[in-house]
Amino acid sequence: MNKLINDPAGVVADALRGIAAAHPDLRVDHEQRLVVRGDAPVRGKVGLVSGGGSGHEPLHAGFVGPGMLDAACAGEIFTSPVPDQMVAATRAVDGGAGVLHIVKNYTGDVMNFEMAAELAETEVVAVVVDDDVAVQDSLYTAGRRGVGVTVLLEKITGAAADQGRPLTEVAAVARRVNENGRSMGVALTSCTVPAAGRPTFDLPGGEMELGIGIHGEPGRRRVPLAPAAEVAEMLVTPILADLDFTGGGVIAFVNGMGATPLIELYVMFNEVAAILEKAGVAVARALVGPYITSLDMAGCSVTLLRADDEILSLWDAPVRTPALRWGA
Amino acid sequence: MNKLINDPAGVVADALRGIAAAHPDLRVDHEQRLVVRGDAPVRGKVGLVSGGGSGHEPLHAGFVGPGMLDAACAGEIFTSPVPDQMVAATRAVDGGAGVLHIVKNYTGDVMNFEMAAELAETEVVAVVVDDDVAVQDSLYTAGRRGVGVTVLLEKITGAAADQGRPLTEVAAVARRVNENGRSMGVALTSCTVPAAGRPTFDLPGGEMELGIGIHGEPGRRRVPLAPAAEVAEMLVTPILADLDFTGGGVIAFVNGMGATPLIELYVMFNEVAAILEKAGVAVARALVGPYITSLDMAGCSVTLLRADDEILSLWDAPVRTPALRWGA
Amino acid sequence: MGGPELAAWLREFARLVAANKDLLTALDAAIGDADHGTNLDRGMQAVVKVLDAEEFDTPAAVLKRTGMTLVSTVGGASGPLYGTAFLRMSTALGEEQSVDAPAFAKALRAALDGVVARGKAAPGDKTMVDALQPAVDALDAQLAAGQFLAGALQEAVRAAEQGRAATAPLVARKGRASYLGERSAGHEDPGAASVTLLLAAAATALPGEA
């Protein structure tokens, strides 16, 4: 296992110490494993809390700061945090205007956040992100997984909260983002969970796993490696089939899964942009980089979000976090 | 070869098209392989040009924009660009105050930039970055390689140029950054050059290559894999032995080589910060992420830069590029 | 029976979970993420520590602390599910100092209702509900037919075992296993297996004539 770590059991704690050392603007609660805005709670502002299993960095801790999340809870690698963490985070960011929980749709995350909301003793609204078109038959499953849209949603909803909007409106923005966004991913290698010490799945040379989640779950199907242009087709086609993206612009997001270098993500973005152009979908904004990862998995995901003027202006609003920062 | 690419020979061209599609603020000259600020040349401002072989993304194209580079020239993977590109870049950014060339110290890069300066027909000053303490006996070699300091230097010098300082002063700032910064890197895997199709060097399981450059060059020595705390010692100790970093703060930069996920870089940052604290070196600013990479190499490098108030205020100044952005 | 008997039940459950930890994890490896045994064992070890360290005023208090401890230490899907189950049992018992067989059965049904409310699984979705529901039904039926608790619990264990075995051919519709679709068939559900241990612990540890 080629990893820059100490004890596999201590990876999350060590990384949180690194985050604390690198980002003095943020407050890190090492016992509860929270990363909180240094100036939280912000009086009168809706507090934004997210969190989930670790291993997806910069998500979520890297998105804590003005204009985005107020707090992030870090679970063990690929394991939902427990309600105590979420309750502590909720209290830490409650500025009197209520708290929004941003929850990726995995059974464990959903239920733990639900319990936290019940225990929180403040007004909490939860929004569940479920954008992964790779999950078919979502009526007969735990539903679509929350993946790439989470990043865009945290940014956009953070901007809405920053404007001082009330909780119901902030939650409505979040839901609107979720409804208008779709994602699909591909893995060229498995990831290796540190505690396990070996790859989660075997991927023979020359093959890739299409429709993966962000925890090394198997995908829709295994297919031969293909040129970037074809991979882009395999990712974008099911997204466009699922939702009508024509008319109006999109935020196009090509995400790296952790071990794929930026040069390849730009090669992919070029192909995605070409497909969108042919499909009559205008790219209004772009995001390219590793923002929601799966440890050391090689691969990428594509996320498209229908973006009207309101969403674009929220996207463009200032943000100041370790991983997304502009205008501030 | 598990890569998201089309034809290996077309990777650089494809990635430049992706950069153009993702960043409409930038002007991409696909024939000369240049990425230029959309509003270049900026009247009265010293123009900043850098460039080098591709495969180190986001370096350099990802650092083009207000507050940093005015243009970047992209060579083939790991191959210096040719003078024509640099001349074209120099012309494109010449706002009447002269142009600074930022050159990483590799024989090819240095000579091609030298010829470009001779051909440019405008006032050009070149600054060569050579911060890699892994190269010993630099009197008997082509000298130390330019690695991590390049990123910090481009940001800081970009801010100095933005203040309207004259070329000699901007160049002096760049030289001061180079003199005050040192780096050292480690590889846990080789990288694979697309055209070659197989790893540049063999690294048996359980070993790592200490003191690598950014082109898959072999390092100082091969050592057994070690916990992050020990790896941090191996990287920081030679840096601290080479230059006195005590008294005054440093900008501490933990860089990913391309395939190492952020969670590991934060684990490393934690260890680096602990070593610095023991050594009496204060971390004034931190940068953690993949900023100067070596294709899909797993590993990291540590860069330390002695930073006085002037350097810190230039570091903090607004910057607006694809890969580094704040305050703008 | 009172708090000490319930505590004995929980200790026995903890023992069974520890003994079957690898088995539970192996079941989860086949159709989930290979952590159910680890998760539940971590939680029940924490519960045993709490039982060792604290005093409880009522039987309900024992179950409440158990539920809270599981919620705080397990995470994933099974943390909230097991936690809710014990918290609902606790609420069902109220302030009574003594728990008789009908009260226990009522509490166990409350646990089932809590799991269903929390996880929204229907029978046949290939979850712990597929073992818990038949067990609760069997317990009620046996007690209604005049059985003592011991015999009724033995029937409940048998019903849970049958329910657990019956999950094998099912295609999962809830939890992580559901992403596998058809590939989830052919393996028993790990949560159904751990719930069967919970019933077995009750049959062993609870006083037969309560």
Next chain:
Amino acid sequence: MGGPELAAWLREFARLVAANKDLLTALDAAIGDADHGTNLDRGMQAVVKVLDAEEFDTPAAVLKRTGMTLVSTVGGASGPLYGTAFLRMSTALGEEQSVDAPAFAKALRAALDGVVARGKAAPGDKTMVDALQPAVDALDAQLAAGQFLAGALQEAVRAAEQGRAATAPLVARKGRASYLGERSAGHEDPGAASVTLLLAAAATALPGEA
């Protein structure tokens, strides 16, 4: 001789580089980055295209376009070095329409001076200088001793070959190979090998009595 003869020399050099491309690259793989053959072949193919397509007023013009083309297409270390060599030769020839043996030798020394000025390598640093310098010296000495160009060039080739072979045991102090330190010893320098081809092409293609 005039422009056409110089063009013939360059075409012969291009042919030799193409024929020895893999050898040059293999030498570079051992102590560099495995691209010297590819680099130089790309450049000389471009030069041949230019020679095919354009007309030149003077011998100097042929060499100037050659140098510029190499600079624009080769990149890396050898692009500026070979480019500078040809540009300096061109300058040395001036506006003359005809090049005699002493003029050619003077131009070749200018090329050497250009390479040294550009790359700052000293003899023994394990670079192309280690083949070029003895060749230039031999050419001068032979002409001074009254040799015709043909014989003088043959001596120059022999000197280059000896210089190339002598690079093998050296530890590189310039270019990429220098990072290898002691590990660079035991391999011939790729640039010294390609320079030897340049001399060989001259001996073959230039008129013997100029």
